[in-house]
Amino acid sequence: MRPQRARFLSLAAAATAAATLAACSSSSPSPSASPSAAAKAPIVIGASVSLTGDFSADGQAFQRGYELWAHDVNAAGGLLGRQVKLIFKDDKSDPTQGSTNVQQLITSDHVNLVFGPFSSLITGPTASVAARYGFAMIEGAGGAPAVFDTPSNKAKHNVFDVSYPIVAQYDPLVNWIKSLPAGQRPTSAAYPIIDNPFTIPPEQRAQRTLQGAGIKTLYSKVIPAEAPDYRPAADQVAASGAQIVLLGSVDVPTVAAFMKAFQQQHYNPKILAATAGPDQGGAFLSAVGKANATGIMTANGWYGGYDNAQSRVMVAEYIAKYGGTASDINSDVAEAYSVGQVAAQAVRATGGTDNAKIISYLHSGVTLTSVQGPVQFNALGENLKPVVFVFQWQNGKYNQVLPVGAPGSGHIQFPKPNWP
Amino acid sequence: MGRELYRAVADGILGGGVYALMAVGLTLIFGVLDIINIAQGILVVLAAYLSSVLSVHLHLDLFVGLLVTIPVMFIIGVAIQWLFMRRLRGRERTSMSLLASYAVMIIIEGILYLGFGPDYVALNAWYINSTVRVFGFYLPYIYLFGFGLAVLLVVGLYFMLYRTKFGRSLRATMQDQVAARLIGIDVNRVAALAFGIGVAVTAVGGMVFGATNAFNPNSGYDLISRLLAIIILGGLGSIGGALAAAVFMTTVEAVVNIWSPTWSVVVFYAALVIVLTFRPNGLFGRRAVRAQ
Numbered sequence: 224m225r226p227q228r229a230r231f232l233s234l235a236a237a238a239t240a241a242a243t244l245a246a247c248s249s250s251s252p253s254p255s256a257s258p259s260a261a262a263k264a265p266i267v268i269g270a271s272v273s274l275t276g277d278f279s280a281d282g283q284a285f286q287r288g289y290e291l292w293a294h295d296v297n298a299a300g301g302l303l304g305r306q307v308k309l310i311f312k313d314d315k316s317d318p319t320q321g322s323t324n325v326q327q328l329i330t331s332d333h334v335n336l337v338f339g340p341f342s343s344l345i346t347g348p349t350a351s352v353a354a355r356y357g358f359a360m361i362e363g364a365g366g367a368p369a370v371f372d373t374p375s376n377k378a379k380h381n382v383f384d385v386s387y388p389i390v391a392q393y394d395p396l397v398n399w400i401k402s403l404p405a406g407q408r409p410t411s412a413a414y415p416i417i418d419n420p421f422t423i424p425p426e427q428r429a430q431r432t433l434q435g436a437g438i439k440t441l442y443s444k445v446i447p448a449e450a451p452d453y454r455p456a457a458d459q460v461a462a463s464g465a466q467i468v469l470l471g472s473v474d475v476p477t478v479a480a481f482m483k484a485f486q487q488q489h490y491n492p493k494i495l496a497a498t499a500g501p502d503q504g505g506a507f508l509s510a511v512g513k514a515n516a517t518g519i520m521t522a523n524g525w526y527g528g529y530d531n532a533q534s535r536v537m538v539a540e541y542i543a544k545y546g547g548t549a550s551d552i553n554s555d556v557a558e559a560y561s562v563g564q565v566a567a568q569a570v571r572a573t574g575g576t577d578n579a580k581i582i583s584y585l586h587s588g589v590t591l592t593s594v595q596g597p598v599q600f601n602a603l604g605e606n607l608k609p610v611v612f613v614f615q616w617q618n619g620k621y622n623q624v625l626p627v628g629a630p631g632s633g634h635i636q637f638p639k640p641n642w643p
Numbered sequence: 644m645g646r647e648l649y650r651a652v653a654d655g656i657l658g659g660g661v662y663a664l665m666a667v668g669l670t671l672i673f674g675v676l677d678i679i680n681i682a683q684g685i686l687v688v689l690a691a692y693l694s695s696v697l698s699v700h701l702h703l704d705l706f707v708g709l710l711v712t713i714p715v716m717f718i719i720g721v722a723i724q725w726l727f728m729r730r731l732r733g734r735e736r737t738s739m740s741l742l743a744s745y746a747v748m749i750i751i752e753g754i755l756y757l758g759f760g761p762d763y764v765a766l767n768a769w770y771i772n773s774t775v776r777v778f779g780f781y782l783p784y785i786y787l788f789g790f791g792l793a794v795l796l797v798v799g800l801y802f803m804l805y806r807t808k809f810g811r812s813l814r815a816t817m818q819d820q821v822a823a824r825l826i827g828i829d830v831n832r833v834a835a836l837a838f839g840i841g842v843a844v845t846a847v848g849g850m851v852f853g854a855t856n857a858f859n860p861n862s863g864y865d866l867i868s869r870l871l872a873i874i875i876l877g878g879l880g881s882i883g884g885a886l887a888a889a890v891f892m893t894t895v896e897a898v899v900n901i902w903s904p905t906w907s908v909v910v911f912y913a914a915l916v917i918v919l920t921f922r923p924n925g926l927f928g929r930r931a932v933r934a935q
Contacts (some may be wrong), residue, residue, distance in 0.1 A: 275752070279761040279861050284645040316861075418905075446904040451865055454855075456904055457653045463645065475763045479857035486772045487783045505764040510857040642772070 276316025288559025655894025660790030674880020684863030690849020719843025
């Protein structure tokens with residue numbers, strides 16, 4: 224009897240400790256309320272975010288972006304005089320858990336609004352759940368066509384992506400490559416693509432365009448996201464000798480694995496770009512090293528040095544709160560912050576949190592503002608006024624380099640320097 | 644095609660060494676204690692973080708740092724056994740160990756998130772990105788060193804199990820705990836030391852894992868299913884089997900990857916099913932570690 228009880232107690236203690244730690248890592252903020260706003264019921268906003276799992280780095284950056292926005296709104300007196308209260312649920316980077324979270328947020332927590340999770344992979348199914356309950360899904364990291372083309376969105380039109388449609392992500396880079404004089408233009412390309420709705424559309428589009436421009440494809444394979452070791456695939460890319468590598472990646476470790484393998488194989492492509500990973504600021508540098516990062520490119524709608532008044536304020540607040548520099552800030556922060564900004568404008572314009580009115584308002588053709596630039600939605604909720612830049616890491620700095628001639632675009636390092 | 648095949652085989656063999664380093668502790672703990680340590684993945688990550696701390700803050704070389712991380716991991720292993728596993732007895736021992744080690748995993752993951760945050764970390768040393776050219780192939784030093792360490796570790800553990808008094812005590816304990824007690828073996832002490840050693844060797848696997856992959860506190864989840872597959876294929880409890888299975892599976896995977904990355908992942912687990920169909924005890928069988 225005694226050993227069984229002791230065993231039970233040790234397991235219970237373990238479970239309790241585990242639960243306590245989990246709670247610590249997913250606590251939501253308690254913004255200070257002004258006296259006038261505190262008298263009214265708060266506007267409760269729920270979000271399923273990836274606090275653990277494969278997307279935890281992005282998910283936690285997203286949480287910071289939402290928290291920063293809520294802090295700013297509450298410090299300014301709230302929305303319609305009501306404080307904003309955020310409820311976060313950890314989806315563990317799992318679409319099924321994300322759907323469950325959104326359902327619970329709506330039916331159990333009775334939130335007024337739902338904000339989007341990180342990644343197209345999770346946004347698609349969670350938006351369908353939100354549609355079932357008539358909720359708008361304002362989101363910042365679900366730009367894949369698969370998010371907009373769902374039956375639920377075609378019927379309810381509830382998805383609103385404040386960022387750029389990712390299918391066009393590589394367009395500025397591809398256009399620049401095509402514009403190079405024949406003597407300088409690379410002649411071959413490789414497309415290693417991690418299987419994800421976020422990566423495949425822009426990679427395929429870039430491949431089609433570059434092939435049309437006469438740039439030969441030497442490697443084009445979709446690699447399962449479950450693959451534990453990307454070295455064999457990376458070694459194949461290196462062996463192909465392609466002069467351009469457009470990596471379809473969703474996170475930092477994938478890019479780091481390819482870079483490490485390329486370096487080990489003494490393979491120096493003239494252009495190395497990735498769909499995601501290099502945009503994660505200091506998190507990217509800490510994983511790959513400052514010297515190795517030089518020359519690596521990515522495309523995105525925002526960066527810490529973005530010349531936008533709202534962005535400058537947000538960057539200053541972020542640095543004051545979390546430290547670091549503008550280059551260290553993950554673009555996920557701005558995407559999340561933009562979600563809050565667009566939602567706030569809709570709430571103010573409609574005079575409340577009626578989701579039907581908000582959906583109708585956001586589809587009215589109105590142009591809204593955000594730290595990422597202007598936002599206007601088409602019938603499926605894609606941003607019609609996306610701003611897409613190409614960035615390049617240069618000696619530890621994340622610099623805007625394309626489109627050529629755009630405000631803020633600087634010198635592009637081409638070809639990419641050899642590995643140090 | 645021939646050249647691609649050779650490269651894939653080289654990638655597979657060297658990658659197998661890294662997985663073997665991570666798997667030997669798991670198979671040792673199961674082999675002698677009948678405990679399925681689900682926390683093995685997070686222990687690998689914990690060891691990688693320890694190596695990172697020593698490297699960044701004390702500027703210790705990663706291999707020199709093992710002189711610190713191996714004893715630390717040993718103490719952590721003994722503590723885990725004493726706190727969570729010691730009371731697990733009887734027929735439910737193995738199944739209950741799944742729950743207990745899962746709790747350990749969540750606790751360590753939570754501590755790592757609190758301590759290090761979600762950002763990815765990578766270990767740095769001159770031999771991580773440096774290579775030696777052999778027959779026209781660039782072979783990274785870190786993988787060569789890792790493979791050499793894996794062989795040394797297997798030989799060392801084999802020697803400990805079959806050529807020392809402690810090894811005899813250990814195997815006797817697992818054959819019959821009552822009889823072991825009757826002949827004067829402190830069963831609890833032996834179990835704690837065995838668990839400690841199993842976790843201590845993970846320090847080596849963690850260091851090499853951290854040197855070859857960017858990692859964060861979540862990285863352990865991706866490891867555990869593959870580590871379990873490796874030790875099952877090798878034969879639960881067989882240390883040499885873990886090395887052989889790791890090399891076999893990563894080589895098959897790398898070769899299939901030439902044609903289809905999608906199928907390479909499938910083949911990894913398909914190989915497990917096929918081998919177990921004909922050899923239900925794995926390549927080397929679980930009885931090996933307990934043999935007299």
